[in-house]
Each structure stands twice: as structure tokens, then as C-alpha cells.
Amino acid sequence: xxxxxxxxxxxxxxxxxxxxxxxxxxxxxxxxxxxxxxxxxxxxxxxxxxxxxxxxxxxxxxxxxxxxxxxxxxxxxxxxxxxxxxxxxxxxxxxxxxxxxxxxxxxxxxxxxxxxxxxxxxxxxxxxxxxxxxxxxxx
Ligand code: IDP
Numbered sequence: 782x783x784x785x786x787x788x789x790x791x792x793x794x795x796x797x798x799x800x801x802x803x804x805x806x807x808x809x810x811x812x813x814x815x816x817x818x819x820x821x822x823x824x825x826x827x828x829x830x831x832x833x834x835x836x837x838x839x840x841x842x843x844x845x846x847x848x849x850x851x852x853x854x855x856x857x858x859x860x861x862x863x864x865x866x867x868x869x870x871x872x873x874x875x876x877x878x879x880x881x882x883x884x885x886x887x888x889x890x891x892x893x894x895x896x897x898x899x900x901x902x903x904x905x906x907x908x909x910x911x912x913x914x915x916x917x918x919x920x
Contacts, residue, residue: 787863788909791854794894811870817857855913867899
């Protein structure tokens, strides 16, 4: 995986609220090219595995339940400096702290139901992309 890629999910809250189009628009307006994309749903087991790093945190159960409760959009995005630039575009975890012009400022409801995921490192971008997409789905 090239270091100019990152992985994102449009989370169940944003899909339920009809915000897929608005969020994809912000992503492409932000200069990211979509190289893989699918509407899918995490099983409870998938969500447990995806967020295993948070398994000791008090919100883990709530997070797993939330992330598996409905469809998500999973996507791989390409841009120079993708991981860092995408974290800037999505904004702080808690929308109350998110900067103006960020996806979470516009679409997130709360620190838990915060509309989008963005990988936090090149290594995790590659792992998370492979979690959702086979090699031949990564264009
Ligand atoms: P990030 O998504 O901004 O990287 P992380 O700290 O890695 O934030 O947390 C992963 C996800 O766990 C968050 O996006 C959010 O959905 C959820 N989360 C984080 N902190 C809390 C919390 O205090 N309560 C409930 N859910 C949380």
C-alpha cells in the first residue's frame, strides 16, 4: 500500500441520516480521489476486531454496538499526505471540538456517533483497507 492512501468509513449514524452524498462531496472537494468504495455492514465480530485497540476502554461495548447497527460506506482514498490531511478534514473526535469546515463539525452528532472514521497512520490505513477490500478491489 502506498503511503498516499488512507481508509475511511461513513458510520451508521451518517448513513441513517442520509448524509452519504454530502460527506462524499466534502471528501472529493477536499482533493481526495476515491480508489475503492462499498456499502457494507459490520457484524458485531467485525466491529470488535476493527476496534480491538479500544477493547479496554469504557465505551468499547457502545462503540461495537453502534458500528454494527446498520450499513456503513467503506472507502480507500488517495491524495498526497492522505492520512494526515484526511484527519484534518474530518476534525476532532468530539464534534464539539471540531474546527469549522470539517466533516465532523457539519455531520457528527456526538463523540461516539461522529459520522466518519479516518485511519491514524499509514500502517493502520493498509491494515484497515485490507480488512474491507480484497487486493483486486483496491484500484
Ligand atoms: P478517532 O476516530 O477520532 O481516531 P479514537 O479515539 O480512535 O478517535 O476513537 C475511535 C472511535 O471510538 C471514535 O471515532 C468514536 O466513534 C468512539 N469514541 C471515542 N471516544 C469515545 C467516548 O468517549 N465515548 C463514546 N465513544 C467514543
